Every structure is written in C-alpha cells, then in structure tokens.
Amino acid sequence: MSTANTNPRAPFPIPAGFPVRWDDPSDAFLHWRFGQSHWFTQMTPFDFTIDGRMVWQGMDAARRHYGQAAQRTEVRRINTYYYLAQNPLPLSEDERARIARESDARIEAAIATQRPTWENDWLPELRGHHAWWEAFDRASATDAALAMHGEESIRRMARLWNLHFLILTPGYAAIALFQQLYVDLFGDTPHLELQVFLQGFTNKTTETGRALWHVAKVAETIPEVARILAEMDPSNVMPRLRAMPAAEAFVQAFDRAIAEYGQRYENWLPSNPSWVEDPTPAVKSLREMLWRPDADPDARLTRLANEREEATARARARLAALPESDRARFEFLLPAAQLGVVLTEDHGYWIDTRGTYKVRRVFVEIGHRLTRRGTIERPDDVFMLWPDEALAAVAADTSSDHREIIAERRAEMDRFASIRPPMELGTPAPPAPPPLDAVGRASARFRSAKALAGDETMMRGVGASAGIVRARARIARRLGDTSRIQPGEILIAESTSPAWTPLFASVGAVVTESGGMLGHCAIVAREYRIPAVVGVAGATTRIRDGELIEVNGTEGTVRVISAP
Numbered sequence: 001m002s003t004a005n006t007n008p009r010a011p012f013p014i015p016a017g018f019p020v021r022w023d024d025p026s027d028a029f030l031h032w033r034f035g036q037s038h039w040f041t042q043m044t045p046f047d048f049t050i051d052g053r054m055v056w057q058g059m060d061a062a063r064r065h066y067g068q069a070a071q072r073t074e075v076r077r078i079n080t081y082y083y084l085a086q087n088p089l090p091l092s093e094d095e096r097a098r099i100a101r102e103s104d105a106r107i108e109a110a111i112a113t114q115r116p117t118w119e120n121d122w123l124p125e126l127r128g129h130h131a132w133w134e135a136f137d138r139a140s141a142t143d144a145a146l147a148m149h150g151e152e153s154i155r156r157m158a159r160l161w162n163l164h165f166l167i168l169t170p171g172y173a174a175i176a177l178f179q180q181l182y183v184d185l186f187g188d189t190p191h192l193e194l195q196v197f198l199q200g201f202t203n204k205t206t207e208t209g210r211a212l213w214h215v216a217k218v219a220e221t222i223p224e225v226a227r228i229l230a231e232m233d234p235s236n237v238m239p240r241l242r243a244m245p246a247a248e249a250f251v252q253a254f255d256r257a258i259a260e261y262g263q264r265y266e267n268w269l270p271s272n273p274s275w276v277e278d279p280t281p282a283v284k285s286l287r288e289m290l291w292r293p294d295a296d297p298d299a300r301l302t303r304l305a306n307e308r309e310e311a312t313a314r315a316r317a318r319l320a321a322l323p324e325s326d327r328a329r330f331e332f333l334l335p336a337a338q339l340g341v342v343l344t345e346d347h348g349y350w351i352d353t354r355g356t357y358k359v360r361r362v363f364v365e366i367g368h369r370l371t372r373r374g375t376i377e378r379p380d381d382v383f384m385l386w387p388d389e390a391l392a393a394v395a396a397d398t399s400s401d402h403r404e405i406i407a408e409r410r411a412e413m414d415r416f417a418s419i420r421p422p423m424e425l426g427t428p429a430p431p432a433p434p435p436l437d438a439v440g441r442a443s444a445r446f447r448s449a450k451a452l453a454g455d456e457t458m459m460r461g462v463g464a465s466a467g468i469v470r471a472r473a474r475i476a477r478r479l480g481d482t483s484r485i486q487p488g489e490i491l492i493a494e495s496t497s498p499a500w501t502p503l504f505a506s507v508g509a510v511v512t513e514s515g516g517m518l519g520h521c522a523i524v525a526r527e528y529r530i531p532a533v534v535g536v537a538g539a540t541t542r543i544r545d546g547e548l549i550e551v552n553g554t555e556g557t558v559r560v561i562s563a564p
Helices: 025-029 045-065 093-112 114-135 143-186 191-198 204-220 222-229 234-242 245-261 280-291 296-321 325-372 378-386 389-396 402-419 438-446 480-485 500-507 520-528
Strands: 031-034 071-078 081-088 425-426 458-460 464-465 468-475 490-494 511-512 532-534 548-552 557-562
Touching: 025 520, 031 280, 045 071, 045 143, 045 325, 045 378, 045 389, 045 468, 081 114, 081 280, 081 548, 093 114, 093 143, 093 325, 093 438, 093 548, 114 143, 114 325, 143 191, 143 325, 143 389, 191 296, 191 325, 191 464, 204 222, 204 280, 204 296, 204 325, 204 500, 204 520, 222 245, 234 280, 245 280, 280 500, 296 438, 296 520, 325 378, 325 500, 325 520, 378 402, 402 464, 438 458, 464 520, 468 511, 480 500, 500 520, 500 548, 511 520, 511 548, 520 532, 520 557, 532 548
Parallel strands: 468 490, 490 511, 511 532
Antiparallel strands: 031 081, 031 425, 071 081, 458 557, 464 532, 468 548, 548 557
C-alpha cells in the first residue's frame, strides 16, 4: 500500500527506525526539511550549536536589519540530524506590502554601499575578530581564563554568523536584480549565459586551488617528491617528506599554503579535523593536480575574465540605443552583482571556515584538559557536549564525569548512522504567498526549479555549469570517500563544502543533491569550467557507484548509460 501523503495538511509519515518526539508539541505542526544545502550528515551537539542553531539566529538578525522579517525560522537536531522549518508569518496583505516597501528601500541602499561597507566595516571587523583569537595563548591560560575565552568565542561566532547574512543579502539581491534587468532589456536569456557576466574574478575559494596548484608545480621540480606524492598513501606523505632535506622547498611551499587556506574541514562541521591538523585531503589534491598538468588555474581565470569582458562589451553596445536610465541601472547593478559573487565565496573564508576553526581550537584545548581530569575519555569527546556543558566543566573547581552521557550520545550517533533521514517531517506548510518585494519577485523569476522525478536512467536538476561529460560515477558521502575518484570521473555527492574545492581541478563533472545557481558548488564548477548539475533529488542513491553516466550541465540532466 502506498504511504503517499495525499492530504496536503496531514502530517508527514514517520518512517520506521526514525522515532520523533517533539519537545514542543507545536513543532509537529511546522514543516521541517532535512539538510537544506549544507548539513546532510550527522551533527554532534557542538556542531549543531556552532554551525546550525547560531547560523539561523544570525540569519534572522540580518533579516530584521534589512526589513525582511516575514517568516518564522526554527532549527532542530532530530535523531542527530539537522532540520529546518521556515514558515510565513500570518500577515495581512497590507502588512506584507509595508514590509516589502521597507525592505526594497533598505536593500537598494545596501547595494549602493556594498563595496565601501565591505572594505571599511565588515572586512576590518572580521580581521579584528581573528586577531583577537590569535592573540590569546590557549596553552598557558588558566582554566577560568580559558572558559571565559570560550564564552567570548561563542559570542563572537554569533556575531560572525550575523555578518555572514549581512554580507550575503545585498550581494544576492544585486545578482537577482541584475538578471531581471538584463532579461527585461534584452529578452529571455538562458540562465547560464547570464552567469558569464559574473565569472572570472578571483576569490578565496578558487585562490585555494591556485595555491595548491603552485605547490604542485614545486613538486614537479623535485622528482623524488613527485614520486612520493604519486605512489605513497596520502596520509603518510608529509611525515616522509618532512624527513627529506631534498624536499625542503616543497615542504615550505606546502606549509605556507596550508597556513593560509587550511583552516577548513569536511562538510562544514567544526568537529572534524582541519587541514592544519590533518592535511591528507590537500595532499590528495596535489597528487591529482600532478596527473592533470594541463589544468592551469591562472590560464583558466584569464579565459573566464576575457569571456566576461567580451560579453559586457556586447551588452554595452546593445545598451547604446536604450534610454539613459536603463544604461545607468545596468552600470549600477553589474559591479554590485559581480562583487556579490566574490563575497559569496570570500565571506566563507573568514566566517564559515576560519571563524569556526578558531572556535574549534578553543574547544580542542578544553577537550585535552577535560581528558586529563578524567571528565571525558578522549579529547574529541568534547564535541559530544553542548558548548555550555564543556565550558562549565572546564571552569569548575572540582572534576565532573561526563563519560556516561557522552557514551549515550555516541551510541545515539551510531544508532542513526545507517538511517537515511526523511526529507520532510511535521506538517506540510500551506503554499507561501507570492513575494511582494523587488528582490523576492526577481529571485522567484529565476529560482531554480526542483528536480523532476524522471526515471531510473534520466534525472533532472539545475544546470549550474555548462558542458557535457560522459564518465564513470563515483559516490562520495564524505570527503574521505573521494580517494577512490580517478581524474575525469564524475563526483556524485549530497553537497560540497570549501574543503572539496581542489577536487574540481581533477573531476570531469559534479552532481549534487542540493544547491542552486548561486551555491558554492555551482560557482566553483563554473570557475573550473566543468559541467555541474545540482539539486538532483536522491542522486547518491539513484546513481550506482561505477555506472557510466552523462552529465549535461547546460540542460540540467544526468543520464545513466550503462551499469558498472
């Protein structure tokens, strides 16, 4: 018998093995969605606090700042997985119209001042937070001082998540309004063609790939280093090379790159070791770059920039026959949209990775101290505690014992590790009213369509980066799974994070279950000029590892050609 949810307001069925207990009974009447772009893996209590709950608190604060507070956002950790509910507030049409007018005015002003605000306010503040973290001596601090530093770290991370959305909002708005303007002026235009105006700018994400590329070029000049990179298990490479005097130039180049770009980790979650602590993912990327010596990122960036400038020149030639007001609007929105794309990646360097890494370091130190006291079994057990539990434990004059509760929480993680969480829980939300604000209307016009169900051999998603590639599929649910991927094969993942970026230099194409045209995967794939289809529902289960597939990033299709 089918379990399809035919009553639009009937609760979603709860699958066997995934019991749900609502701490607040009213939560059962909200529409909860799993994962939502970033978090498709289990989250520890620490992860959920730092990279889950605080993120959406920061978003809500930014929404209020920009006058966009027209919906209720809630997050929950359900059976170790992340769920988000966003439901419109019960507002009258007059109230919605008033909010839209206020939001339009605030967003337009923010777009106009985006660059000076970034350069003079946001970026200096971000640097100031990082300088504060760097100035604190964690190892020599007293337990009380470390606890106080941890509390302030949490407060500062909350501010960073607020900055995250303060930075992104005007950039995303400028992109949506620019695309709408272009289509209004010149007629319907394929979405990927519009992205040409936004490509070819360096950003902190692609800088990471370029930095590793130049480290690989150093390796090429030292045959023994190149041989070890190609043949040895990546986890053993750096200890071996650090013991070789002939590898000194390579080791120095590698360490510089990791110091600058290695404060990142798998799947956005700060409970995972960073590249600074375990550089194995970076070493693997270097080996793949040695296998593809033609993938010069500097030459690729130049080609992308030339294409962008040519497209801009053609557009300006067409604008010459249009009213001055249209030309002025184009010249106002284009640079704002271009900066928006850059900041889409650069904010993550300062906030999503380096910021959460700095908080992680504080709690790693706390974990070591609690382990020595016998409060926890091993240092990484600290991530199984809620941050306030860890801070209270390290500040306490007497030792407490959290080993039993940590064992229970690890058992819960193990129990649900093999369960595929339902995509939706609670009660379906009523249809959202159409947006009234200018950015909302523009975004709706270009919003990525949801993937169609298709069949067993043809899947549809969002064509996020143009091109067609036919190759073997490799399923990777975590970064460690990518060690099997050979150059030119197709990466199939639930989502990608900045730590996955160097893979884009060697894979043939990328398919993800989440994301849209302005997501991390889409932007990076376009910069690396590889086909990408995002938002393909169930891609990691509908595609089998090793199948020959065809990815059409232009049309947004993924087709299975033959079995493994």
